[in-house]
Amino acid sequence: MLQKYRIVLLAMGLLIATAMISGAQTETEKIDGQQIYEDHCGKCHDGGFKGWITGSPKIGKPKDWSEFFPTGLDTLVKWVVTGEKGHDKKGDCEECTQEDIRAAVIHIMEATKDDE
């Protein structure tokens, strides 16, 4: 009788452990837009000398983005990925996927909105 309980408990323990491990995995797989932004986009979009020389719209300055944001997220992501509007292809991030770029653009939008 006791033996049966032990097996049930063990099975429950295993289930919880697996749930915790897979939970942790989805956490690390989540794309960190801020990190991508800081690694690849900030050198231009943070302003500073490179931002000035390239004429980049600056993060946190809604006016700089007023001609871009109304275009909508999907189109902006496409422009950055393809470079069709004159942007450096993928914003200088060769290894970035479209989803990475999207996360970085969302970060720009949120950070710019916050500082308004």
Ligand code: HEC
């Ligand atoms: C070498 C400098 C540089 C880097 C690096 C850069 N940008 Fe840009 N970005 C610009 C400039 C300059 C513009 C102004 C308009 C243009 O040239 O397209 C711009 C415009 C944009 C726009 C408006 C849409 C467009 O295509 O013009 C978005 C969105 C954007 N950048 C996102 C990003 C993201 C996300 C990254 C990083 C993955 C990034 N940028 C990296 C210089 C840069």
